[in-house]
Amino acid sequence: xxxxxVKVKDLRITFPTLEGRITAVDGISFEVPAGGALGIVxxxxxxxxxxxxxxxxxxRGTKADVSGEITVTGTSIVGTGTTEEGGAVPQAGDRxxxxxxxxxxxxxxxxxxxxxxxxxxxxDQLVEAFRIHxxxxxxxDARKRAVESLDRVGIPEPGRRINSYPHEFSGGMRQRVLIxxxxxxxxxxxxxxxxxxxxxxxxxxxxxxLLDDLRRDLGMSLILVSHxxxxxxxxxxxxxxxxxxxxxERGDVxxxxxxxxxxxxxxxxxxxx
Ligand code: ADP
Ligand code: MG
Numbered sequence: 001x002x003x004x005x006v007k008v009k010d011l012r013i014t015f016p017t018l019e020g021r022i023t024a025v026d027g028i029s030f031e032v033p034a035g036g037a038l039g040i041v042x043x044x045x046x047x048x049x050x051x052x053x054x055x056x057x058x059x060r061g062t063k064a065d066v067s068g069e070i071t072v073t074g075t076s077i078v079g080t081g082t083t084e085e086g087g088a089v090p091q092a093g094d095r096x097x098x099x100x101x102x103x104x105x106x107x108x109x110x111x112x113x114x115x116x117x118x119x120x121x122x123x124d125q126l127v128e129a130f131r132i133h134x135x136x137x138x139x140x141d142a143r144k145r146a147v148e149s150l151d152r153v154g155i156p157e158p159g160r161r162i163n164s165y166p167h168e169f170s171g172g173m174r175q176r177v178l179i180x181x182x183x184x185x186x187x188x189x190x191x192x193x194x195x196x197x198x199x200x201x202x203x204x205x206x207x208x209x210l211l212d213d214l215r216r217d218l219g220m221s222l223i224l225v226s227h228x229x230x231x232x233x234x235x236x237x238x239x240x241x242x243x244x245x246x247x248x249e250r251g252d253v254x255x256x257x258x259x260x261x262x263x264x265x266x267x268x269x270x271x272x273x
Contacts, residue, residue: 026245039232042242106182123162172203
């Protein structure tokens with residue numbers, strides 16, 4: 001058995017607000033096996049995105065208070081408390097966490113327009129995403145990789161389209177560009193937070209198919225986050241159902257769909273047309 005690529009233990013995340021601290025994530029634990037696909041579902045505000053950002057190490061240095069443990073491909077993103085032997089849990093430094101982003105785990109967000117800069121060509125943005133992590137790479141190598149990556153996600157004529165600006169693509173194609181950006185450094189884990197929510201239904205299915213293909217062909221692990229259980233149903237093995245920062249149900253996605261144990265899961269299913 002190889003180690004899981006993602007390990008989360010007793011993760012708790014709170015934020016200060018004017019009304020006092022709010023608990024966004026309330027003690028969750030889960031693992032993603034190498035090559036596996038995990039779905040995280042739950043209604044809006046249940047803590048899915050806060051969890052996702054934590055996996056990327058993006059709550060470090062913010063007002064969020066984060067405790068528990070997160071390990072991504074061996075890098076300890078969060079490590080508080082003590083080990084079973086009584087020592088402090090190790091936690092990686094900022095430099096190590098930055099190196100992990102993109103290389104070990106890459107994140108695709110819901111709205112491709114807010115993740116892409118309108119004033120630069122997508123080629124420039126893909127090249128930049130690569131060279132942050134591979135400063136030794138030549139511009140020509142980075143560009144070649146960008147074309148390959150665009151080709152991989154199904155952008156027609158990638159050698160020409162690399163010179164296009166984000167607004168010259170449809171919503172679905174923009175989401176593909178964003179996935180291509182995530183693939184630039186061959187991440188072990190792709191984390192997609194509501195990747196299809198802004199898209200219409202037929203395009204949604206195409207993006208989910210693409211994520212499936214990438215996982216199979218590249219051997220990546222996938223974490224697919226959605227408010228809609230039906231969206232993750234065909235793409236993941238295991239699903240976590242979150243409510244108010246807690247995991248209220250988890251298991252094989254087919255079992256959860258067919259026989260939800262928690263009333264909240266049943267309600268989520270009933271909400272799907
Ligand atoms: P989801 O992605 O499941 O819709 P989120 O993870 O975005 O939900 O949010 C979980 C809870 O944490 C919500 O109540 C949200 O308002 C709160 N929250 C998220 N980010 C912050 C922040 N930076 N500061 C304060 N509260 C936040
Ligand atoms: Mg969210």
